[in-house]
Amino acid sequence: MFTGIIETLGRVTNLKYELNNLHITIESSIANELKIDQSVAHNGVCLTVININDNCYTVTAIKETLDKTNIGRLEISNVINLERAMKLGDRLDGHIVQGHVDQTAECVHVEETQGSWLYTFNYDSLLNNITIEKGSITVNGVSLTVVNSKRDRFSVAIIPYTYEHTNFKTFKIGSIVNLEFDVIGKYVSRLNALKN
Incomplete structure (x- = not known):
C-alpha cells in the first residue's frame, strides 16, 4: 500500500x-x-x-x-x-494507492499558469475507469486531485514543489503516463455496473 x-x-x-x-x-x-x-x-x-x-x-x-x-x-x-510502501501508523498524506496501474494515458496539454502547471490527460474510457471532479487520481505514482473531469479526459494542477520533486517536469504533449484510479471509486463503479 x-x-x-x-x-x-x-x-x-x-x-x-x-x-x-x-x-x-x-x-x-x-x-x-x-x-x-x-x-x-x-x-x-x-x-x-x-x-x-x-x-x-x-x-x-x-x-x-x-x-x-x-x-x-x-x-x-x-x-x-x-x-x-507505507508503514502502519504513518499519516496518509495522499490517498490509498495500491501500486496496481489500471491503464495508461497520454498527455495532451501542458500549461504554465503563473506559478503552477496544468496538465491534461486523455485515457481510453472503454476500460470503464472514471474520474470525478475533485476526486483522487494517481499519475505516475503521484497522488493528485482531478480538475475538469470528462468521460475520457481530466486535468491536474501541479504546484512548484511537486513539479521539482517528481518527473512531471519531464512531461510534454505525447508523454505516456500510468494511471491508478481511486480504489473506492472503482468499487462504486463496479457495483453500479452490476446493478444495470
Missing part, C-alpha cells in the same frame, strides 16, 4: 530482457536502505526489489505489467518517481 506522495526520484541505468520479463536497474538515494523482496512503487507501479548493488537496485516487470503500464517504454537515463 502506498500514499502517492513521491519519496524521491530514480534514474534508469540498465534494462535487460529475459524472455517476457524486463529487469530494470535504478540508481537512487534510497537504494542502500532497501532490502530484497521489498515493494517499491516505480511511476506508480509496485515492483519487487530482486538485487541491490551500492546505490543501484534491480526490479523485474512481467509481461502483464509491461502490457498495462509505461514501464516497457523506459529508456536508459529516464527519471522515474519512487515511493516505498
Whole structure:
C-alpha cells in the first residue's frame, strides 16, 4: 500500500530482457536502505526489489505489467518517481494507492499558469475507469486531485514543489503516463455496473 506522495526520484541505468520479463536497474538515494523482496512503487507501479548493488537496485516487470503500464517504454537515463510502501501508523498524506496501474494515458496539454502547471490527460474510457471532479487520481505514482473531469479526459494542477520533486517536469504533449484510479471509486463503479 502506498500514499502517492513521491519519496524521491530514480534514474534508469540498465534494462535487460529475459524472455517476457524486463529487469530494470535504478540508481537512487534510497537504494542502500532497501532490502530484497521489498515493494517499491516505480511511476506508480509496485515492483519487487530482486538485487541491490551500492546505490543501484534491480526490479523485474512481467509481461502483464509491461502490457498495462509505461514501464516497457523506459529508456536508459529516464527519471522515474519512487515511493516505498507505507508503514502502519504513518499519516496518509495522499490517498490509498495500491501500486496496481489500471491503464495508461497520454498527455495532451501542458500549461504554465503563473506559478503552477496544468496538465491534461486523455485515457481510453472503454476500460470503464472514471474520474470525478475533485476526486483522487494517481499519475505516475503521484497522488493528485482531478480538475475538469470528462468521460475520457481530466486535468491536474501541479504546484512548484511537486513539479521539482517528481518527473512531471519531464512531461510534454505525447508523454505516456500510468494511471491508478481511486480504489473506492472503482468499487462504486463496479457495483453500479452490476446493478444495470
